[in-house]
Amino acid sequence: MAQSELHPCARWPGETLSAYLDGDLPPEQSAEVHAHLDGCAACAAVLAQLGALAGAARRLDLPEPPPTLWMAVEGAAERHDRPWWRSLRLFAVGATAGAAAVSVAALGLSWHAHRLSAASTAEVAPPPALAAQVAPDPLLDEAEAELAHAAAAYEKSIEKLRSLLEREEPRWSPDERARCAERLAQLDEAIAHSRELARRSPGDATDSDQLFAAYRQKIEFLAEAVHRGGTFREAAPGR
Amino acid sequence: MAVKPPQTAMLGVTAVNAIEGLLAPVEARSPADDGALIASVKRGDPGSREALYHRYKRRVYGLALRIVGAGDAEEVAQEAFIRIFRGLPKFRGDAALSTWIYRLAVNAALSHRTRRAGARLPVDDNQAEAGIDGQAAAEPVGGDAVLRTRLERALAELPAGYRTVVVLHDVEGLEHEEIAQILNCHVGTSKSQLHKARARLRAILAAGGITASALEND
Secondary structure, three states: OOHHOOOOOOOOOOOHHHHHHHOOOOOOHHHHHHHHHHHOOHHHHHHHHHHHHHHHOOOOOOOOOOOOHHHHHHHHHHHHHHHOOOOOOHHHHHHHHHHHHHHHHHHHHHHHHHHHHHHHHHHOOOOHHHOOOOOOOOHHHHHHHHHHHHHHHHHHHHHHHHHHHHHHHOOOOOOHHHHHHHHHHHHHHHHHHHHHHHOOOOOOOHHHHHHHHHHHHHHHHHHHHHHHHHHOOOOOOOO | OOOOOHHHHHHHHHHHHHHHHHHHEEEEEEEEHHHHHHHHHHHOOOHHHHHHHHHHHHHHHHHHHHHHHHHHHHHHHHHHHHHHHHHHHHOOOOOOOHHHHHHHHHHHHHHHHHHHHHOOOOOOOOOOHHHHHHHHHOOOOOHHHHHHHHHHHHHHHOOOOHHHHHHHHHHHHHHHHHHHHHHHHOOHHHHHHHHHHHHHHHHHHHHHHHHHHHOOOO
């Protein structure tokens, strides 16, 4: 439909009639429009439509935002408020433990290579009776010591993050605290299981890797919880 | 700021808000006036930010929804609130809190549109239509809901500048002086934009067969 069909009178455009409606025209022009409206049904209809339109707009609802909006706002605001050194501290906590794990992994690989080498020379190994008299493998001892050292570094990092978390948790809802405790219990169980496997086969790189992965998962979860508050993501337990 | 009087048509919404208020302890504890709430946020009182959020969430989200559409409204509202919380410590009270909040919300919405355009992502003025349609679809199908949907669609067809002024003036009920502060323009510009926008809106609705009496009965 053409504009002219919608408003067949060309005397006053819709915007002037809207201004007339709100009292925004100068007095002389307002009087002129007023006089015109008496004899022009088309302009009177447009004016009525404009008035009805403004009224209908005023009755439109203010929509309710999704319930997730506050959580997103709060999380983003906290990230913005966090002092730079605190982010650095979280990074440093993870980095220290990570460095210890790297050294253990390297040692584990060396030990694994050493074990393969030993297996290849098994044909010339001394008989069992003599084996007891053979001095303990120094590389194995070193691997065990490094494992304990790395585990201690992880534990220390976890302890630091736990203390940060304890300061944050009182601000969470009971439900958020319960979910966090449940997730931590799962992670602790995974660590205990991996630690037992690593204890049974010292120097086995696969078992120590699994233990470090469990530690890292707990550190990541704690850092996430400290960082994001009660809105931490629920990482899959078997990740 | 001009506050819209409660409308009979919004009675249901008002009642729901009242119930929500009872269930929202943070809101219930929040200071009644904006000045006290600002002071509370500046002091870092627990729950004060949340109280501010609940006081303005519908206005900020509604504005975002109508300017950028449903797809981006949540992101824009989030950005607006971040700007609000970041800027509040420096807020001196030269303007009313609501005016200042509207300004940040409008800026967040318009800069979001600019970014999208700059990134060559489709800037779809009809996103708002899709969003409002989605909301209207949840309502019982009836004459009022259909008319509201048609009106929201017509709003979504307006250029963003026109749409912003109509939303601020006719939907949110702000005065031109406040709109001029929010948009950083002259009062006369706000008025002329509004009248042009209304004329175009009326033409869109009339082309769709929506009459004055239909709108009045909404």
